[in-house]
Amino acid sequence: MDWLFAPWPWYVGGGVVGLVMVCLMWMGNTFGFSSNFRTICSALGAGQTCSFFDYDWKSQRWNLLFLVGTVAGGFLAAQIFPNQHMPDISSTTVERLNLLGITSVGESYYPTELFESWSFKDVSLLIFGGLLVGFGTRYAGGCTSGHAISGLSDLQLPSLIAVIGFFFGGLFMVHVLFPLIFSL
Amino acid sequence: MRTLIYLGLGLIFGVAMYKGEAASWFRIFEMFNFDSFHMYGFIASALLVGLPATQWLKRRGRDIDGKPIYIAPKRRSIARYLFGGILFGLGWALVGACPAPIFVLIGAGVKAMLVVAISAVLGTYLYGLLRNKLLH
Numbered sequence: 001m002d003w004l005f006a007p008w009p010w011y012v013g014g015g016v017v018g019l020v021m022v023c024l025m026w027m028g029n030t031f032g033f034s035s036n037f038r039t040i041c042s043a044l045g046a047g048q049t050c051s052f053f054d055y056d057w058k059s060q061r062w063n064l065l066f067l068v069g070t071v072a073g074g075f076l077a078a079q080i081f082p083n084q085h086m087p088d089i090s091s092t093t094v095e096r097l098n099l100l101g102i103t104s105v106g107e108s109y110y111p112t113e114l115f116e117s118w119s120f121k122d123v124s125l126l127i128f129g130g131l132l133v134g135f136g137t138r139y140a141g142g143c144t145s146g147h148a149i150s151g152l153s154d155l156q157l158p159s160l161i162a163v164i165g166f167f168f169g170g171l172f173m174v175h176v177l178f179p180l181i182f183s184l
Numbered sequence: 185m186r187t188l189i190y191l192g193l194g195l196i197f198g199v200a201m202y203k204g205e206a207a208s209w210f211r212i213f214e215m216f217n218f219d220s221f222h223m224y225g226f227i228a229s230a231l232l233v234g235l236p237a238t239q240w241l242k243r244r245g246r247d248i249d250g251k252p253i254y255i256a257p258k259r260r261s262i263a264r265y266l267f268g269g270i271l272f273g274l275g276w277a278l279v280g281a282c283p284a285p286i287f288v289l290i291g292a293g294v295k296a297m298l299v300v301a302i303s304a305v306l307g308t309y310l311y312g313l314l315r316n317k318l319l320h
Binding site: 008009010012013015016019021024025026028033038041046050066070074075076077079090092097105109110111122123127128133135140145147149150151153154156159167169170171172 | 186187189190191192193194195196197198199200201202203204205206207208209210211212213214215216217219220221222223225226227228229230231232233234235237238239241242245247248249251253255256257258259260261262264265266267268269270271272273274275276277278279280281282283284286287288289290291292293294296297299300301302303304305306307308309310311312313315318
């Protein structure tokens, strides 16, 4: 049972994600996680103020159930079967992180500097990041699951364009904005 | 029954995302620095399973109800995918999580991710309000 308490190699993690996508397809659905944000808006009554959310959100019940399962999966993996060691990040990356003042790498699953400080600056960054994720995924019509995994599996050109966009944005954030953000 | 299947698939997915470290901010940062094969391998192995299965299911496959599997083609455009993609990419790198890992980490007990999730719902609402003014 040691494998339950250890990080999984990328080919196991990725392979399982691929299988989950295939199972959803077999259930008659399309794998796409960010649609849930729209569904949540609609369920909260956003349809009254904006026609984009005025649709039968209950038809997306399956995806909300999948979301609840995902939360439970995170709980199971982190609290019930915690990993015995933290992500084994490459030494070059560790050096880059130290230069940015992030030293929790190797001791934590995520940078505690950003996620546990609750300072005005860090909370603002999290809010800003969340807004970009919510806005950008809907504008692009999907996220990593909808475009990079299921869209590319379906050989959709729009998904390839979206994935190129994801990388443009990500590279700009990490290489241009991070040195500004984290040196302040 | 179906309720249980969806919950179960979500559960397996959540565990795989956490254990496979695709929900780790550090792995995303490492990926955007091209310092490790980990995340590229993760996505590639998902595609190695997903691509042939999708192509086969589209041609021959039947879903659980015996209906032929149909995947709606995405609308042709460049602007929305590129601009939307860039905005999402900026957020993905900043919070180190795409939409699913936000919820994986909420389950894992990372309270700050609740802030991110609420902001993301607001971000989607903002898109809904502005979408007629955006280039698609």
